[in-house]
Amino acid sequence: MNALTLNNIEVIYDHVFLAIKGVSIEVPQGGMVALLGANGAGKSTTLKAVSGLLKSERGQVTRGDVKFMGQDIAKLAPQDRVKIGIAQVLEGRRVFEHLTPDENLIAASAVHGGKADMERNRDRVYxxxxxxxxxxxxxSGYLSGGEQQMLAIARALMTQPKLLMLDEPSLGLAPVIVAEIFEIIRRINRDEGMSILLVEQNAIAALDVVSHGYLIENGRVVMHEKAEVMKNNPDIREAYLGGAEGRDFKEIKHYRRRKRWLA
Structure with missing residues (x-):
């Protein structure tokens, strides 16, 4: 069974702007999948269609199915989606800066169990x-950027999710910190069998830890392949993995316009 299935979903903002155009994605139970794409491609919107956070931004799913563990969740409120096991780590960390890390974790623990469960879960997260x-x-406001990103992930884990969705966890971080965080994400997936959907512009880091990837452009999925295949695809390397050595700028621009996966 898939933990998450998006089937041909469309998302419209303000009843006018079509942001997502027939996106279909599957995240296997216990699997780790990346959603890649440039800024504005529709990656964050896709996550919010799953977590239920579109309404606060005047967006809505107008077509298609969103299923979690086989259950249609289209009518569930965001807090109810958290209760059944969906957690999203938003882009930009958004920790409670006036609280300590301990207090941040306690604040997120109200979804499940009592004090003993909270303490046991907190020890696991630490x-x-x-x-x-x-x-x-x-x-928390005095933590480094990497530590705040770790706290944002840790806080999501306190809700004991079955599906963890991460929106640009590498954003603004040094490569050594990115490597550390991605290794922790890999451990969580391996040790707990947690399904993970990773949204990233940093395709190099993402494809090193996931089994499969989807590429989204202009609100459409234009490629779905195993991670190793995507890493070796010349078009992906050219556009997302920095494979343009020895080519002048005009040639690169032309190459990007004609991306063969869109042909």
Missing amino acids: SYFPRLHQRRTAK
Whole structure:
């Protein structure tokens, strides 16, 4: 069974702008999948169609099916989607800066169980993020960017999700920190069998940890392949993996316009 199935969904903002145009995506139960694409391609909108956060931005799914563990979730409120096991880590971290990491985690734990469950879950989360445990009494606003991203992921884990969706976790971080965070994400997937949908512009980092990838452009999925196949695809390398050595700018622009996967 797939943890997540999007079947031909369309998303419209303000009853006018068609942002997502027939997107279909599958995330296997216990699998790890990347959704790649440039800025404005529709990646974040796709995640919000799953988490239910479109309404606050005057967006809505107007066509297609959104299913989680075989259940149609189109009519569920965002908080109910969290309760059944869907968690989204929003782009830009958005931690509670006036609270400590410990308090951030406690605030996210209200979804499930009592105090004993919270403490056990918090210990589990800190085992993935020992750096956060060291800084657990500091104000979160004073954490580094990488530590805040770790906290955002840790806070999502406190809801005990079955599907974890990460929106640009590498954004604005140094490569060494990106590598550390992606290795933690890989461990979470491996150790807990948690399904993960990873949205990234950093295709190099994403394709190193996932099994499959989808490429979205202008609201449409234009490629779906195994990660290794995507990494070796010359068009993907040219447009997303920095494979333009030795070519002048005009040639690169022309190449990007004619991307063969759109032919």
